[in-house]
Amino acid sequence: MSEDRLELEKLTKKIDQLNEQLLHSEKLASLGQLAAGVAHEINNPIGYVASNLVSLKEYIDSLMMLITQLCNQLPVEQTNRLKQLYDHDYISKDLPILMSQSESGLQRVIEIIRELKDFSHIDDVEFTEVDIHLGIHSTLNILANELKYKAEVKKVLGNIPKIKCVASQVNQVVLNLILNAAQAFTSFGTITISTGCNDSWVWICVDDNGPGIEQEKLETIFQPFYTTKDTGTGLGLALSRSILEKHAGIIEVKSSLGKGSCFTVKLPINHPSCS
Ligand SMILES: Nc1ncnc2c1ncn2[C@@H]1O[C@H](COP(=O)(O)OP(=O)(O)OP(=O)(O)O)[C@@H](O)[C@H]1O
Ligand SMILES: [Mg+2]
Known part of the structure; x- marks a missing residue:
């Protein structure tokens, strides 16, 4: 009897996990x-x-x-x-x-279209060698309008190597973090995006001077559906963590x-080529 219950619990947990993954991939795919x-x-x-x-x-x-x-x-x-x-x-x-x-207006639109294509990398299903900074630039361009009345964005980009990843997914993580920072501000704030590396890792840091998060909530915020926003789904950080797990990374x-x-x-980074 207790073995059955254990089995049932295991199955229920598995179903929950699968549901969660499905939601994550649906959200990512639809974006x-x-x-x-x-x-x-x-x-x-x-x-x-343009031709006209x-x-x-x-x-x-x-x-x-x-x-x-x-x-x-x-x-x-x-x-x-x-006359x-x-x-x-x-x-x-x-x-x-x-x-x-x-x-010049038209050039701007053409640029935005290129950014959107870079951002979505819709054809990428494989891990490829990616310049993380390109992803950060295109994500910031996409968010430019959203950010302009909320925050100043500072970039402190280090000398990092290309890394093997799914570009659209890493862009998605960076987008979630920047959006969260922007949404947290109660007045105009500063978001600092920095990058760097050591022999083992490339890191991207999204720092804000917003209201902060209570220490006891620092793990809860990664749980699916945890949100403090009226219109939030609470999936942004859960999705980001699951993307990073697939990349053998951490947040x-x-x-x-x-x-x-x-x-x-x-x-x-599997090739320690940083200087
Ligand atoms: N930079 C931040 N500053 C303050 N609180 C934050 C920050 N980032 C995340 N949080 C908190 O973590 C919660 C969960 O974030 P998460 O991105 O998972 O979901 P969400 O932003 O609420 O909704 P969405 O699914 O639209 O992203 C947020 O509702 C917010 O309370
Ligand atoms: Mg979010």
Whole structure:
């Protein structure tokens, strides 16, 4: 009888673990898919807007030349009257400004699409050699809007080697940690992201000067569904820890109430090539 109960307990625990893993992978997959889907959908229209803009620029140049030449055929007073009527001077000054603003806006959108693709790495299912700093940059670009009224971000990036990992998953961990830091602030704060390494590990540290976490909660926060937020799922840190376990890595936290929190992610390097 007690053996049956033991077996039942073991099975229940296994089901709980599997449920947890399923939720984690669903959340991860949907975020990656969303990012890749958005990037793909925007890519097509942006392609023709970019090519139209090049033609538009040439057409405008031709039309302006035509206007100048036509004006030369007319008496000066008539030219001046027509130019005034159609705001010629203002338009010919404003047009190049509008064109160059549109071009740089478009460049920014193209950049964001590239970041989204880098971030989602939707095709990656394998461990590959990854430059962790690229992931940090693209994650920060994605979060730029979210962060701008909440925190200043400082980067103290060390000289670290590439490491073998699933880029999209490590990006996901960094995103969770930065978002948590930003969401913890009650007023404008500072998030410091630093990286470094020794012979065995590459580490990424996300440090904030927010309200901090009570010492007795430092383990609880990693439990699935533990959240203190109205709209939180409480999966961010649980997911991050399970990603790191898959990478033979670890996540550590230090916190001090009223001073802030520091989450450190350590990923193993199998080739000690740090200097
Ligand atoms: N930097 C931090 N400062 C203060 N508290 C934090 C910090 N990071 C995490 N926490 C606490 O840990 C809890 C769990 O975080 P976790 O990321 O797992 O879930 P969440 O942020 O609440 O929801 P979500 O699933 O949307 O990430 C948070 O609700 C918060 O109370
Ligand atoms: Mg979170």
